[in-house]
Amino acid sequence: MDLGLSEQQELLKNAAREFLENECPETHVREMEEDDKGYSPVLWQKMAEQGWQGLLIPEEHGGAGFDFLDLCVLLEEFGRALVPGPFMSTVLGGAVPLMEIGSDAQKAEFLPKIASGDLIFSLALTEPSARFDEAGIECQASVSGSDVTFNGTKLFVPDANVADYLIVAGKSGSGTTLGIVATDQPGVKVTQLQTIARDKQCEVVLDGAKGQLLGADGKGWDALKPVIEKYTTAECAYLVGLAQMDFEIAVDYAKERVQFGRPIGSFQAIQHKCADMVTDVDGSRFIMYKAAWSIASGQPAADTTLAVNMAKAWCSEATRRVVAHGQQIHGGIGFTKDYKIQLFFRRQKRAEIAFGDSDFHREAVAQQLGL
């Protein structure tokens, strides 16, 4: 029983923080908001040299073989630095499903190239129905041997504009079916959306898009469940880092900003907001790590599912409270584009609703508790 980081995790965290402070400063985050690709290939390569895209990937496939909890330690730092780009898409939406259900050949084909930074992946799950459950999938999949062809529209697909491959969820006669689809084919049409976080979420129209079958025909939803649980927990980890930084910026500002002849941080109305912020950030951190630990240590599936639902239900709402306080503490300056705090506020919203917001996960918790 111990809620501290291991020595190896401390090292990972410190190395990541130092690297990202140098390589991903605020200026870079802002540049990528306006950049068509939304990421820097140079930084992407440097991250691969750190071993990050391959952190979870077993050594035999060119990765570092760390566990999921370690990845969440890293993602907390990504949230803190608001790292733009297709990292989560590639790792959670590509490497993870390949590791879970890929054939040996598929693992051998893709995992080493993900680890080396040569391939970008993304998960094409949601559709105009904007649902996170199996019923939300209407895109058609027709399977023939180990090939699969998709017809339909995928929506809110992150980083599809730069992805080399998409893992697409569709419905065949046998049920939900997954495929690995290359984006450089005429049957794949990608259109970027303009989003609150200025990240690169896309509409992907699949018109006879061809790919290789991933997992068994009709067994896609079962296969996706652990992927979605990991992705959801990863979003929580990102939120924790984001909220931690927002909170630190707000506390620093409260110490410096003087009104009525004294720092605003000496006013109780501000102090108590800060106290609530740290409670929400810490609460988010531990409930996220509880889910990550549950996944990494292979706790019983029902426990893990409940832990993940609880984590996302809590983190979505608690980090929203944090960034709202962060804005309030800053007064007018916080509402300007030039000041940094708004970068956190806008990105919080994206992660809050990714894979379901508090209402969605609270309902899932209620069902699991038999309420």
Add this chain to the structure above:
Amino acid sequence: MDWSDSPEQAEFRKEVRDFIQKELPQAYRSGEDGGEGFEGGWQADRKSEDPKRRETAMQWADALSKKGWIAPAWPKEYGGAGLTTIEQFIYNQEMAEVAAPMPGGMGVSMIGPTMIVHGTDEQKAEHLPKILSGEVAWAQGYSEPGAGSDLASLQTRAVRDGDEYVVNGQKIWTSGGHQADWLFALVRTDPEAPKHRGISFLVMDIKSPGLSLRPLINMGWKHHFNETFFEDVRVPVKNRIGEENRGWYVGMTLLDFERSGIAGAISYKRSLDQVKKFLDSNEGKQFRRQDFDAVRLEMADRAIETQILFNFAFRIVSIQNRGLVPNYEASVNKMYGAELHQRLSRTETKAWGLYGNVWDPKSKYAPMKAEHVQDYVGSVPHTIFSGSNEIQRNVIATRGLGLPRG
């Protein structure tokens, strides 16, 4: 990060579980009569008119005392078990899981440890054994009508007269004073000194001439606390703990106890689980409000928040187990736990709709012995005592986050 036990922790947990399985008296087992009165019932049971209650209390205390588990955190030389903080945590966890009444009260948790650190050999020899045997119950006389959150402004005066102090003044909110034998109190011995530096720490027989108690009935119509008056109460100087005028620091000594508050989290979880179970039972269905959907998601929220509190408790003991002293984290636990307690009792009361009126535990119209509506009132002071939630937020902001004091 690891939420599971190490092999040693698992072994100790098993030892506690086996002990409970074997020794916890039937009358204390969950769902049965857990006694009444303050502090989990044991103190009241210990002195009950009813011989059966007295016997149960003593039987449990005897079993615990054989293992030094009346005061598991005290060093062995004083009759405790000298448990490490993580062992204390496991002990507290397991006892809370079965809602076992904890003997000892404030004697074990507050005055005993204070004496162990600051007391003379004579004081320890006189008081510690009686705390362990349950022979003597203690009450705390800190707060005054004019000194609540600003405790150091207290005015109760102690004037030295030879080898006695003569005490005059008033304390208030003295919990369990009417069931206690001894009182520990902070009194002013130097009115000229800065407020924290003129206070001394005294212990006195609560039957001392000139000391009187007047019941204060709380909003739940219960006699829990009292006003305490001092009129020329003579207290021997040898009853002072620590140096004269250093009493503030004696009273504030941070003891090396596990202070995670895990028992609260466990009781909230149990409470939710029981409500859920009851709602599904035939009896419970009669009390379930028609539009239950409104409460359903609230209950899910409370379940999630209880996990947050568990994690906060785990964090504290992790910090302590690494040999560090929690800073703002302990205030986060108190603040969060108290507010959750209030939200929880509100949610649970809501589940009963109109039956949320019924206060009488014996009424046939009382769902689950009216415990939730009683808790709805009973949780009100949780955000006040032991440092109000406003004070906790001040502490988090200034001591924890380094914001400038107002």
